Amino acid sequence: MTIRRLLLALALAGGFAGTLAAQTFIQMSDPQFGMFTKDADFAHETANLEFAIATANRLMPAFVVITGDLINKPTDAAQAAEYKRITAKLDPKIKLYSVPGNHDVGNEPTKESLAQYRERFGPDYYSFRSGDVAGVVLNSNLEKGAEKVPEEAAKMEAWFRNELERVKLAGARHIIVFQHISLFLKEPNEKDQYFNIPQVVRERYLRLLHEYGVQQVFAGHYHRNELGRDGDLEMVTSAPVGMPLGGAKSGLRVVTVKDGTVTHKFYDFGDLP
Numbered sequence: 001m002t003i004r005r006l007l008l009a010l011a012l013a014g015g016f017a018g019t020l021a022a023q024t025f026i027q028m029s030d031p032q033f034g035m036f037t038k039d040a041d042f043a044h045e046t047a048n049l050e051f052a053i054a055t056a057n058r059l060m061p062a063f064v065v066i067t068g069d070l071i072n073k074p075t076d077a078a079q080a081a082e083y084k085r086i087t088a089k090l091d092p093k094i095k096l097y098s099v100p101g102n103h104d105v106g107n108e109p110t111k112e113s114l115a116q117y118r119e120r121f122g123p124d125y126y127s128f129r130s131g132d133v134a135g136v137v138l139n140s141n142l143e144k145g146a147e148k149v150p151e152e153a154a155k156m157e158a159w160f161r162n163e164l165e166r167v168k169l170a171g172a173r174h175i176i177v178f179q180h181i182s183l184f185l186k187e188p189n190e191k192d193q194y195f196n197i198p199q200v201v202r203e204r205y206l207r208l209l210h211e212y213g214v215q216q217v218f219a220g221h222y223h224r225n226e227l228g229r230d231g232d233l234e235m236v237t238s239a240p241v242g243m244p245l246g247g248a249k250s251g252l253r254v255v256t257v258k259d260g261t262v263t264h265k266f267y268d269f270g271d272l273p
Helices: 003-012 043-061 079-088 111-122 150-169 199-211
Strands: 022-030 063-066 094-101 124-129 133-137 176-177 216-218 226-230 233-235 251-258 261-268
Touching: 043 251, 063 079, 063 133, 063 216, 094 124, 094 133, 133 150, 150 176, 150 199, 150 216, 150 226, 150 233, 216 226
Parallel strands: 022 063, 063 094, 133 176, 176 216, 216 233
Antiparallel strands: 022 251, 124 133, 226 233, 251 261
16 A cells, blocks of 8 residues: 555544644554563564554654553663664654653552653653643553652642643643553443552542543553543553554554544554555
8 A cells, every 4th residue: 555545544534634744643552672572582572663663754743652661671771772772763853752651660660660760761741742732641650559659649640730730721722641551441430450540549630631621541551452431531542562462453543633623543553554
């Protein structure tokens, strides 16, 4: 399939419309170097992420966000170096935003693991602006499993409220949140499990999201695709660039912002040229 035919097909499917760089972004998740072989090597992950980055360079979105589990073993410097080597191939005109996952900072992060992540990859929560989109990146392991760093969790939650207020006043048309672990997979009142945020914390964050009119949260962690909804809020869980689970396939999600709406579609690597 030619690039021209691909872009036409995406436009008809709601994947692309208008000026690509101004109106689209790509979500990738869980490259997770080392997962395929339980940290024996990361050749498969290298091939997958290189293909994903090359695809982004062809499609030229405004930005790429990688929603966590950049590596599989937080203490493995070689995995981290390979992630940084490949993502450095992204066209300089495309912004890259990395999000921490539980395999990057630990299921129960510590001051040391947070410091290591920040030194390697940068801040673990922050915001950015791209046209009509204000992106807010959260460290979901400070929502789940923060028993060893409660002060860090409280600091991020307070920052999140203030940041939502700030970007709202700045006139952002779309506030979109990116994190690794989904707030919920299907239903906002679903039971606590490994793949979601505990309900007691989830309820606080959902109240904030609704208060500030956030309509999309993009996450990964599940290694499969899932869509959930809480009123106007859409919870989008994306399958991985790396190793999929449960019959899913590796791929990436293309998101289009147009005419005040946000639409998206996940593409298996086999669906791309």
